[in-house]
Amino acid sequence: MMVCLTIVSKKGTNPILRQAQMTKSKTAALTAFLFAVLAAMGGASVLKGGLYIGKHEGDTLHLMQIVFRMADGQTPHLDFMTPIGALAFWPIAMLVKSGFGIGMAVIWSQVFAALIFLPVVVWLAWSRLTPWLGALFGLFVMVLLLALVHGEAQRSVSISMHYNRLAWAAAFVAIVAALIPPTNQDGRGRSSIDGIIIGAMICVMLMIKMTYFVSFAVPIVVALLMTGQRRALLYAVLTGVAVAGTITVFAGFEYWISYAQDLLAVAGSEVRSAPGEPLTAVMGAPAYLGGSIAAIVGVIFLRQAQVAAGGLVLLLLIPGFFYVTYQNFGNDPQWLLLLAVLLLALRDQAADVVNGWGWNLRDGIMVVAAVALALTAPSFFNLAYSPYRHFNIDVSEYAPILPRGGVHTDLQSLDLRVNRVDARIALDGNVAGLPAYPDRDEPLVFMGETLPICTVELGLPMVMAAMVRDLEDAGLADGKSLFAADVFSSHWLFGALEPMDQGAPWYYGGLPGIEDADYLLVPLCPVDQKIQHQILGAIKERGDAISVTEIRRTELYILYQLG
Structure with a gap:
């Protein structure tokens, strides 16, 4: 050529x-x-x-x-x-x-x-x-x-x-x-x-x-x-x-x-390097x-x-x-x-x-x-032409991402994506007639608890808001910070919690900010289960350096006291 x-x-x-x-x-x-x-x-x-x-x-x-x-x-x-x-x-x-x-x-x-x-x-x-x-x-x-x-x-x-x-x-x-x-x-x-x-x-x-x-x-x-x-x-x-x-x-x-x-x-992260x-x-x-x-x-x-x-x-x-x-x-x-x-x-x-x-x-x-x-x-x-599509949308189909956000309720997403909660769960091995898939990752066991195979597909804001309201009702939120075993620790946006000092708005690896956190929150249906496994595995590796004590359990999460 x-x-x-x-x-x-x-x-x-x-x-x-x-x-x-x-x-x-x-x-x-x-x-x-x-x-x-x-x-x-x-x-x-x-x-x-x-x-x-x-x-x-x-x-x-x-x-x-x-x-x-x-x-x-x-x-x-x-x-x-x-x-x-x-x-x-x-x-x-x-x-x-x-x-x-x-x-x-x-x-x-x-x-x-x-x-x-x-x-x-x-x-x-x-x-x-x-x-x-x-x-x-x-x-x-x-x-x-x-x-x-x-x-x-x-x-x-x-x-x-x-x-x-x-x-x-x-x-x-x-x-x-x-x-x-x-x-x-x-x-x-x-x-x-x-x-x-x-x-x-x-x-x-x-x-x-x-x-x-x-x-x-x-x-x-x-x-x-x-x-x-x-x-x-x-x-x-x-x-x-x-x-x-x-x-x-x-x-x-x-x-x-x-x-x-x-x-x-x-x-050097296995999570988000590319x-x-x-x-x-x-x-x-x-x-x-x-x-x-x-x-x-x-x-x-x-x-x-x-x-x-x-x-x-x-x-x-x-x-x-x-x-x-x-x-x-x-x-x-x-x-x-x-x-x-x-x-x-x-x-x-x-x-x-x-x-x-x-x-x-x-x-x-x-x-x-x-x-x-x-x-x-x-x-x-x-x-x-994205601004023109945006201009022509029907706002009645949208809901605030932060329902208690005051002036910040001007940032909204489709009501379907905010308030409808869908999850992906494993059916094989749990339903009669569906044998367990042999190459599926083994469920994670943390603190003697076998965590379900489940990930949130839709409705993440609603899930986080519900967790925070429950913490507030239990008197566990005011001025406290938590490390979520998931890709996001965004829960403080939804209520009375505080962000972690040295925390990471997006999880990239390690345990950034956990020294400042009061709680470890383990969602029973996280956004990314592989990341949850990585976080909890890192906590296990730290051994006695991080002490965790269960203090609350709901259908959405398990909460552990740190320190």
């Missing part, structure tokens, strides 16, 4: 940029277009008056825990364990602290983020892209910031993994700024602004999800060097140092140590192979068309594209949107060359970009 792609004809080898600098009128038109997108998507979300999700209640409880703890003055990594950076939740927490309900705080935080990104996107489009490509790039960034679903093609509204969309938007901006050099150079002023933007976007990635920083920092630096933007690189480094220094002044050096410890703990398909599948499974081939062909075409910097940097970006997708739940390759923008921008640097197959490489690059857009279209359109 490489032989066939050998260049045999050159109609023009001068790799000049064909992008024309935007006129003031076109820049104003672009600004108006992007503001219209922001107003339409953000307005549809805000005017609903609340956030109504259709799935991922557990993830939503995880978000609530972190937001409420931060609004109460706690710091991620220092006061509780999470691998997600503080910036993913800080805007929401500040709005909650100022009096917003959490549902509207989520929505307004996205609108404010889009308002901050808008002038940055216009600046990059004005300095680097043609008007139409600038509009396409800006549309992609605005949609990522303002959507009400994480991606894929499933239409249900979900705020789960909202931080992935924000990190992708920052990555799009930083990579375009680094790889596509400005077409209207005007000296130091331009370089300083470009560098500050790139440095700020890298910091956004670092402070949201380390995966993005690790995957894209090196290609961004290489891109800046290869495109001659050394002064911009200097300003980017200075911006990063300034941001890191400011955080250190306020949070202390211990913040970075704790952040690293949380990341290492999750990386939340979806294996890496090989993300690269080569049927759903992803087309995008992988498009990226590789794009690199080949760029190199053959004498776009040396673009081809090399895109090649360096591809492993990061795969790794970030592998690390994100749903494994949605949203990098295909960026691939299309980069190919269309770099096409204007390409020599007018025909390869051994008789293909004009500039046309070939455009075809690959079109393929990338076609492959990602279902996910993109799902993102783009």
